[in-house]
Amino acid sequence: MQRFANPARFMRLSAALLPWCGLLAGICLIMGFYLALFVVPPDYQQGEAVRIMFVHVPSAWLATMVYAVMGSASAVALVWRHPLADIAAQSAAPLGAGFTALCLFTGSLWGEPMWGTWWQWDARLTSVAVLLFLYLGYLALIHAFDDPGRGARAGALLAVIGLINLPIIKFSVDWWRTLHQKASVLRLSGSTIDGTMLWPLLIMALGFTLFFVTLLLVRMRSALMAAKIRALRLAEIEAG
């Protein structure tokens, strides 16, 4: 792991990966939006409102996936104290917060016509709202200390503790009686969604995932450059 987490090697590898990730993300997103708006048929119960699912579901998946990345990177940073792991977690956090906010907003826009309410304090919705506050708390915490190292450690600890929320989000619809429907794609017994809707949804989800990977690489490269800028400025000050 140390070999792959070398900053110089990361810069070389990410420079090679970035254009391909960005290109594939763009293609998948364009295809996904086209299919969701123009090709997918209206649902027999939800009508045209089903189209909201094609942005709501991928953003919900990304909200939890990004937190899993952030929490895992934070655990690596706490155990092995590798600076790239901290940079990965800190670069992922604003993106995860964005996907979570988007998931809550689009879910609310779907909930009003389908459930008759913008918001319900049920287990799934509440646990996703907690996820948003975990992201915001993490971002506030890492910037709350004069010493960035202490901020990173405090944030990493919060991110690791917050991992407990992920299984709660996933299984909330099974453990408690909720307004939110149970899983219909990520099920052991297979998806319950028709292929005409499943494939566009999977293409959109792939587009969202590749978009996240692209931005994560961009932000990590940017953070590494910022660290180098700080080091150069310190060296200038020391040299007088």
Added chain:
Amino acid sequence: MSTELAQFLNMGGYALFVWPSFAATFLMLALMLGISLHGYRRNRRLLDHLLTLRHR
């Protein structure tokens, strides 16, 4: 406006919910992309500038 376009924009009566969802998604993705690229380009320029000064 043609009937087909009007029907498409109306989204079966759910236009007030569907279009803001897609607009918010476009906006959020554009915001994430814009902020990330802006920070990257700023740091790239600054680092290049500092390295040039150092090598003089």
